[in-house]
Amino acid sequence: xxxxxxxxxxxxxxxxxxxxVLENALRQLGFETVQGVRVGKYLEVDLxxxxxxxxxxxxxxxxxxxxxxxxxxxxxVSDS
Amino acid sequence: xxxxxxxxxxxxxxxxxxxxVLENALRQLGFETVQGVRVGKYLEVDLxxxxxxxxxxxxxxxxxxxxxxxxxxxxxVSDS
Numbered sequence: 001x002x003x004x005x006x007x008x009x010x011x012x013x014x015x016x017x018x019x020x021v022l023e024n025a026l027r028q029l030g031f032e033t034v035q036g037v038r039v040g041k042y043l044e045v046d047l048x049x050x051x052x053x054x055x056x057x058x059x060x061x062x063x064x065x066x067x068x069x070x071x072x073x074x075x076x077v078s079d080s
Numbered sequence: 081x082x083x084x085x086x087x088x089x090x091x092x093x094x095x096x097x098x099x100x101v102l103e104n105a106l107r108q109l110g111f112e113t114v115q116g117v118r119v120g121k122y123l124e125v126d127l128x129x130x131x132x133x134x135x136x137x138x139x140x141x142x143x144x145x146x147x148x149x150x151x152x153x154x155x156x157v158s159d160s
Contacts, residue, residue: 009124019123022144025144026144031139031140033128033131034126034140035126036124036125036126037124038124039121039122039123040121040123040124041120041121041122042087042088042122043102043118043119044089044117044120045106045116046114046116046117047114048112048114048115056111059111060106060109060114063109064102064105064106
């Protein structure tokens with residue numbers, strides 16, 4: 001059964017406020033080596049084997065899962 | 081500069097309500113092949129090259145980034 005793993009992140013030019021908060025929190029906990037944190041979403045989608053899974057996932061990202069205006073995404077499809 | 085990519089998901093035995101909502105929404109949009117959706121977090125952490133990055137990331141996950149009671153996490157560290 002095809003499984004897609006989708007990684008959605010804010011576009012690099014945009015301020016990632018949530019990441020900045022985590023970065024400060026990590027520093028305050030003593031993790032001085034932290035240089036930057038970006039926060040994104042990670043989705044696992046199980047599909048029935050019917051049609052082209054790449055095309056289906058691309059359409060899902062465009063229509064619902066990601067906001068293409070401010071987010072970028074990438075995905076990989078495996079058969080596990 | 082070491083970069084860690086961290087994937088945090090709910091433990092498989094727990095109901096992923098957010099994933100269930102996305103699954104239903106995708107079906108209603110016509111993506112009938114969707115069998116299941118799990119939602120997680122994806123973090124990119126940039127580190128200064130000082131000490132063992134794996135040990136640092138493990139400690140960050142345990143102390144702040146993940147909730148080990150309900151979440152599981154995995155990470156990879158690259159030198160890009």
